[in-house]
Amino acid sequence: SYVLTQPPSVSVAPGKTARITCGGNNIGSKSVHWYQQKPGQAPVLVIYYDSDRPSGIPERFSGSNSGNTATLTISRVEAGDEADYYCQVWDSSSDRPYVFGTGTKVTVL
C-alpha cells in the first residue's frame, strides 16, 4: 500500500517560516491534503488539493506538490500554530484508499 513519510518534528521561531514535507512515490501525481491537530482536538483541514485553503484558514498556510514531495508551508509562524500536522492522499489503486502521513509535530520556540 501507499506510504507517506513525514519528519517527526519541526521546530521554528515565532515569525519565521516552517516547512513540513510529505514524501511519497510520485506524490506529485496525486492530490494532497493537510490537517492540523491540536492537543485534545479533532483534526482541521488547512490545505486541500495541494494548495487550496478552506474558508477561515489564514493565508499564512500554503501548499505545494511536485515529484516525490509535497510541502506545507506556514509563514510568519505564531504560537497558536503549534500542533501536529498530517498529510493525506487518495490512492485509487489501493484497498486502503485514504492514506495519512506519519505526522509532524511543529514546535514554536
Next chain:
Amino acid sequence: EVQLVQSGAEVKKPGESLRISCKGSGYSFTSYWISWVRQMPGKGLEWMGRIDPSDSYTNYSPSFQGHVTISADKSISTAYLQWSSLKASDTAMYYCARPVLGGDAFDIWGQGTMVTVSS
C-alpha cells in the same frame, strides 16, 4: 451549521460489544460518505472504513475488515461504528469525518469518541 456530533466516551471490558454513533446535521446526510478514523494514544491517524448513507454500501481497510462493522440509519442521519468483541488494543480515539462534495479531503470532523478497553 454543518456538523458531526459523536456519542460520548466509553469504558468497556475485553470481550464486550460496543456501538458508537456519529450524527450529521446541517447538510444532506445521504449526499456524502462518512468515514471512521482511529487514533491510538500518542499515535497518528488511520482510516478504518466508510459508508455511503444513501444505500449503506461500505468499504473497509484490510486492517479493520472483520473486526468492526460500519452502518448507518439515514432516517436519523446517523452513522455507527460497532465492535462485537472488544480488545485492549481497541483503546483509542475514534473520529467520524465527512469529505468535501465529490472529493477526498475531510472538511468536517466529529469531536471524537474515546473508547477505553480495560479489565
